[in-house]
Amino acid sequence: MKKLLIVLIFFFSYTTYSQTAEEYFDIAYDKAENGDYYGAISNYNKAIELNSSYTNAYYNRGWSKRKLKDHYGAIADFNKAIELDPNDASAYVNRGNARTDLKDYYGAIADYNKAIELDPDYTSAYNNRSISKELIGDLNGACDDAKKAVNLGNTASAKWVPNNCN
Numbered sequence: 001m002k003k004l005l006i007v008l009i010f011f012f013s014y015t016t017y018s019q020t021a022e023e024y025f026d027i028a029y030d031k032a033e034n035g036d037y038y039g040a041i042s043n044y045n046k047a048i049e050l051n052s053s054y055t056n057a058y059y060n061r062g063w064s065k066r067k068l069k070d071h072y073g074a075i076a077d078f079n080k081a082i083e084l085d086p087n088d089a090s091a092y093v094n095r096g097n098a099r100t101d102l103k104d105y106y107g108a109i110a111d112y113n114k115a116i117e118l119d120p121d122y123t124s125a126y127n128n129r130s131i132s133k134e135l136i137g138d139l140n141g142a143c144d145d146a147k148k149a150v151n152l153g154n155t156a157s158a159k160w161v162p163n164n165c166n
């Protein structure tokens with residue numbers, strides 16, 4: 001009887017204090033918002049351990065890795081987020097950003113193209129594609145994208161267009 005009581009106490013204390021994937025995600029999100037990217041990644045890892053199909057945990061972990069300049073790790077996480085939700089335009093934009101960081105401008109442009117295919121009004125996709133096109137020497141394409149971004153309300157492109165486009 002004593003052993004049963006001990007087992008029950010252990011079981012209830014374990015289930016009472018165990019956290020869910022969503023709770024780990026929330027903790028990770030708060031840590032990332034406060035600049036603690038290592039702490040955020042640790043908690044995103046725990047969320048993913050509990051729910052291996054937690055798309056937002058992969059996405060946000062990738063974002064945190066990119067902040068730490070782990071661009072290959074970020075790309076791997078964005079790949080997984082895209083695998084789980086192939087219609088998430090923001091995952092393509094963020095993977096494109098990581099590719100840009102690695103100077104893989106053609107890969108970045110392909111990601112921005114996919115994001116625009118999924119969401120034709122995605123301002124950041126046009127702005128970021130404009131930057132990648134400029135970096136590969138396609139100034140006409142860069143201007144076209146920057147002008148489209150301006151038409152969609154992007155202020156960064158609005159400053160760039162007058163100085164670089166006809």
